[in-house]
Amino acid sequence: MVYIIDSGNTKFGRSNQDIIKLGATAAKDIVKRFHDAIDLVIVSNSYSGEYTGNSGINSLITTALSLDEVPSLRVDNTTASGSTAILLGRSLIEAGRVNTVLIIGVEKMSEVDTRRSSEIISSFLNPVERDAGLTLPSLAAFMARSYIREYGATRESIAMVSVKNHRNGSMNPIAQFQKAISLEDVLNSRIIADPLRLFEYCPISDGASAILMSSHEYAPSLSAKRVNVMETTVSSSSSVVSTRENFVSIDVVKKAAEQVFQKTWLYPRDIDFIELHDMATILEIVEAEDMGFFRKGEGWKAMKDGETELGGSIPINPSGGLISRGHPIGATGIAQAAEVFTQLTGKAGKRQVRGAERGLSLNMGGFGNSAIATIYEVV
């Protein structure tokens, strides 16, 4: 078994700190507590070169933390970098190569304007589609159009994802947006890619999160507070998005979820809450369906009926998700794990999911290029 035994975050949003300080700050308290026990540092980051002109970010951050002689590496799998780092760290601990891994996810995106940021993020697209002006927001809009057409979902039910996530975010001290908003606010915000509007997309964010993972044998000597990373599975697909069968489902999400449930002998009903990759409102609904939490085409009704609210049958994104907590790309997968750790150790304050014993995170790379599903359990 592999455990998470500690976590840390910076506030998400616009930061005055440079990317090195930002990454180091998220891990500062962990390093204070466990400095001599850290065997390896993995830094999850996608775009330090493009946004900030830094390369070798892992070495720069370990120096800032005075972990100069601890081996380190950087993992990049675009928006799924964080969970990919967890997959790697967990595998190295399981293989017995290391006892502990400090994973730091970080991105600083505010140093360029929005159009340059969009250009940087769109570079994950296959050139044949990037050259056609395709963007992540436009793909989410195609998904929303297809979903509404196919299943008769109301426009309001999709926008309610944003209302719920902002409400949850207002209870999360690290969230970029700390204010609850109304359905009218969402539906009156400006259109980004028709039909989806500004408040239905994640913002551009600076931020960092960190977790410390430890082996089963080593963890008890370090901390009494432990969460078991039961299983983490990955599924991948083509970088050419037009090869997807349709826009109402994401194949890699389905496959990663099927595998994680199969390997843990669990079912969706055994999960108490989920952190999903809500880059846009519609993605939260489609991903929850694809993972088996709702029948296909019925996720929007569950949203409308409040089933995914904090007190609902399956709370989704108690942290506020990407839409409200923010989406510093390299940090997101680690922020999801840190939220699950916080929830399962009962430290989530006002946004605490009552009686939570098992959580699931889903981190997606690109637009269905890859998906990583992880199930965690309280010890």
Place this chain on the structure above:
Amino acid sequence: MRLYICTKCGKKFVEERLFCPSCLSEDFSESSINGATVSDRVQLFATPAKFPESYYVLLLSNGELKIFCRSDTDIKEGMKVRLDMEDSQHRCR
């Protein structure tokens, strides 16, 4: 738009590859897709640098393949369009 056709299994694709995604053959012939039909469209009001500040992305189908293309004007579903390369960007009219 450039089209690759695997000479062994006949698989068609538009992206650069060293192996056929279906049979792993390394031999392709090249053709082009000159026209297709609009299946769906999205108007964008937030766009990447090096592109106009607003445009449409069209999802096209030629019966065998789906392709994305940019248009400066609204072209409705079911309409046929012509595909061109202009300033290294796929455009349709």
